[in-house]
Amino acid sequence: MASASTPIALPVTTRDPRPGLSGLTPGELEAWLVARGQPAYRAKQIGDGIWRTGAWSLEEVLTLPSALRSELAAAFRFDTVADTERRLSDEGLTEKGLHRLSDGALVESVLMHYPARGAQRERHTLCISSQAGCAVGCPFCATGELGFTRDLETAEIVDQVRHAARRLAAAARRVTNVVFMGMGEPLLNLDRVLAAVDALNDRKRFGLGARHITVSTSGVVPGIRRLTALGPQFTLAISLHAARDPLRDVLVPLNRRWPVAEVVAAARDHAA
Template sequence: MTAPMDPRTSTMPQPRQFEGRALPLIDAPPAGTRDPRPGLSGVPLEALRDWFAQRGEPAYRARQVADQLWSDRSVDLDGPRTLPAGLRAALGDAFRFDTMAETSVRPADEGLTEKALHVLDDGRTIESVLMRYPARGPRRERATICISSQAGCAVGCPFCATGELGFWRDLSSAEIVDQVRFWSRRLAADARRVTNVVFMGMGEPLLNPDEVVRAAAAISDPQRFGLGARHITISTSGVVPGIETITALAPQYTLAVSLHAVRAGLRDVLVPLNRRWPAEQVVEAATRYADVTGRRVTYEYVMIAGINDTPSDAADMAALLRGRLAHVNLIPMNPVAHTPWQPSGSERIEAFAGTLREAGLHTTVRRNRGTEIGAACGQLAAERAAQPAPAAVARRREILVERSAAALRDRPLAAPR
């Protein structure tokens, strides 16, 4: 595999530098000391074979460790004694079997949704979510895992709870994969398995492209976790160099683009990195991904009452995506304390969807899950952090009202349908 380029170079602003994003509301807690040992789940099998070979051990030792690592029953290296004690100790000195220091879980939706708050070795917190979908008609039972790629986020979309936190750090590929391993073990207790993985948790995946690509490779590798590539979705708010990176690799992952608005002034407010990569440029890059892979691109659109849900917004969306290999997923906004906005009503959402369908676009409406446990991105981590002063929350809401009002004043009339 060709090593992916890192888009955080001369073409990429560093985290926290996206013009127009609101400042984080919550100060990051002091970080603890990170464990220098890499996580085993991020180590390719070939590298593990090399490690054993350097110690005069046969290649099959790597397979023994991999079998235990990816077993749904193993939580450490003290399980099945396939390795001599001395070799187990050496392996433990060199690698971590699990990168999560602590995990707590909240259930919701009568057990169909569960959210985990993972504490990493340096005290940073990340989130992952399990969503169970019972069998219905010809559709089999599914278990989708939503995972984080960063602790915090640099993009700062104002309707997202992670935006309160600011950016803390990138996750390693092992820290990403270990979220999946956690849920795989939990599902195995009920004789169930992970069927889908989506990179839609905390962070912007394509601002951490190398580790995300490595994690996706581990999840899809038949010799490791073994989930089919078409069951993995990588999302982005529109990091064009990152889209180009994964396009060059030509995987069969699903690409999901968080669009949320088409018109520049409004998208500048809702997705601050639009000032760097406008919607049209993002969609062109995503279309190239579809052309290379033959995979339909999903466009995510959070519906916010009175902000981005008008007939004009729907017409703009239809005009931009018409004729492309695209699927649109409309998502009622999860209410977040630091914003002045509310989710669109069902009638407005259905009218919006109708405009897109008339344009020939496959369109679905997502039902939000786990609202009572804060299942939206960043909500549990924000609860754990020190809470902002009421004055800071009020000022942030004022800023968002001012910016969105200015964007709405410039909204053109909808084109005739």
């Protein structure tokens, strides 16, 4: 999918084997706690620390005992984004974030600010990545030219949103829309994308309405069909780029596998 022209660094270190806390469901977190003799209510305290307080580390979640914070830190990562470089453009209305992951892979997110105009409220839309690199290989896309590195974990997807949300909260603002249109093809990492959408939509976690979430695809027909069967409430956007197969074969190489007619038919069924 579309991306800025910043190169993606190939992994240079061993990937941290600890899963990200934000990728766990409340039930999974509660089960982990109970198995270690902790009261189930600790799951809500941890969840509040992840999603509600704006904490940047477990050490800032002071509702938890120190011993439990240490045990959690040994088993999980509070944040899977190791480092972020920000670049501002459009007089500060666009913020590009380059996020370094535990293995050295880099992914991008873009936070776009839309001031209030007339009856329209201000919006803060975040475009996030679902893969490091992309296997689709569209010639007009810098990410496609650089090739595919790996799928992102659920927490690595969600933590791009948490990172932006913490920055906005400092100015009493919030992320109003999330678009899966950064690096990668979301429907080629669909299980983790769906898990990330669940986390973002869940009122007990990030709490963003499904109608404020958009998943974009370059035309992975089996993925579109699967979404149609699941019946999600979020918006599905399809990037055609061309309406005729000869040109789309060049612009979107996936078209050689799923041509325009198949993509359009799947889209019509999804919209029905």
